[in-house]
Amino acid sequence: MTLLERYGWRGAVEPGIARVTSAHGDYYRIVCNESAEPILARKKKSAFARRVRQEGGEGPFRRVERVEEGDERLTPITGDFVTIRHNEQGESFITGILPRISRFERRDPTARRKSQTLAVNFNVLFIMMSLTENFSLPRLRRYLALCDTLGEAKAVVVLTKRDLADAETAAARLGEVRSLGCEAVAVSAATGEGMDDIRAYESPGATLAFIGSSGVGKSTLLNALAGEELAATQEVQEWNGKGRHTTTVRSLVMLPSGAMVVDTPGIREIGMVGEDDAVLVKGESTHRWRK
Ligand SMILES: Nc1nc2c(ncn2[C@@H]2O[C@H](COP(=O)(O)OP(=O)(O)OP(=O)(O)O)[C@@H](O)[C@H]2O)c(=O)[nH]1
Numbered sequence: 001m002t003l004l005e006r007y008g009w010r011g012a013v014e015p016g017i018a019r020v021t022s023a024h025g026d027y028y029r030i031v032c033n034e035s036a037e038p039i040l041a042r043k044k045k046s047a048f049a050r051r052v053r054q055e056g057g058e059g060p061f062r063r064v065e066r067v068e069e070g071d072e073r074l075t076p077i078t079g080d081f082v083t084i085r086h087n088e089q090g091e092s093f094i095t096g097i098l099p100r101i102s103r104f105e106r107r108d109p110t111a112r113r114k115s116q117t118l119a120v121n122f123n124v125l126f127i128m129m130s131l132t133e134n135f136s137l138p139r140l141r142r143y144l145a146l147c148d149t150l151g152e153a154k155a156v157v158v159l160t161k162r163d164l165a166d167a168e169t170a171a172a173r174l175g176e177v178r179s180l181g182c183e184a185v186a187v188s189a190a191t192g193e194g195m196d197d198i199r200a201y202e203s204p205g206a207t208l209a210f211i212g213s214s215g216v217g218k219s220t221l222l223n224a225l226a227g228e229e230l231a232a233t234q235e236v237q238e239w240n241g242k243g244r245h246t247t248t249v250r251s252l253v254m255l256p257s258g259a260m261v262v263d264t265p266g267i268r269e270i271g272m273v274g275e276d277d278a279v280l281v282k283g284e285s286t287h288r289w290r291k
């Protein structure tokens with residue numbers, strides 16, 4: 001099995017294909033069969049210019065517009081399979097994004113902001129909420145309403161910090177979530193309770209994407225699955241119980257089981273009321289594509 005297949009590639013094995021494991025401004029860390037170690041690649045800007053049909057409609061496609069900053073369709077993100085090219089100096093360039101088998105995107109119901117793709121090419125989307133202060137069924141409904149771009153992937157609700165809730169509350173909340181028709185598990189990274197239910201989703205080559213508010217324990221769960229401190233975690237701020245945003249860059253990591261996790265920065269909500277609240281990612285500007 002090639003390296004890329006271990007990283008979830010299921011297409012024909014050809015040179016020039018890679019998977020993005022993290023994005024850092026102009027640079028992307030990628031894995032590909034041409035290198036035993038991850039390498040850095042840049043986006044080939046001309047390849048990502050938007051194709052616009054010439055006036056008149058029938059003419060050939062002409063590349064005229066530059067990619068707009070933040071144009072999600074044209075920006076590779078962590079988890080993407082991409083085409084790559086190497087030049088004579090040994091530099092690597094990303095020349096295109098291969099079709100995404102699944103994606104989860106934030107859409108602003110008021111259309112004031114562009115949609116924002118939070119995770120791609122996952123087999124299981126873990127929508128994470130803590131069993132304590134972060135638990136909110138209305139918010140969960142908003143997440144579920146955005147699950148129409150999952151393709152063959154499935155969403156699983158992970159209720160975290162099981163050790164901080166009493167048994168009655170945990171059972172009631174698990175029941176409420178399941179009554180919405182979703183698969184749900186309750187887990188404690190602290191005591192290990194429920195970890196077997198999580199591990200049941202780990203199969204070699206599968207990608208699990210973790211999303212949810214800051215401080216719910218995404219990186220902590222990743223570390224528990226990995227058996228080592230791969231991701232930084234941080235105490236929840238006591239003054240507001242919400243936690244600071246500890247993870248600021250999306251990264252895809254390989255677990256000992258051969259499954260992968262995409263850990264994402266916490267999503268925060270804006271707006272106070274109703275089902276229309278948008279979901280934003282804190283710190284996005286720090287790793288958004290820069291011109
Ligand atoms: N008691 C208890 N604490 C937990 C558990 N999981 C996570 N925590 C704590 O919750 C805090 C936040 O955890 P993180 O893993 O950093 O949260 P995160 O979701 O990655 O947050 P961002 O990276 O900011 O999005 C840390 O202090 C963790 O120790 C758990 O199962 N039980």
Ligand SMILES: [Mg+2]
Pocket residue numbers: 218219220231232233246247263264265266
């Ligand atoms: Mg984190």
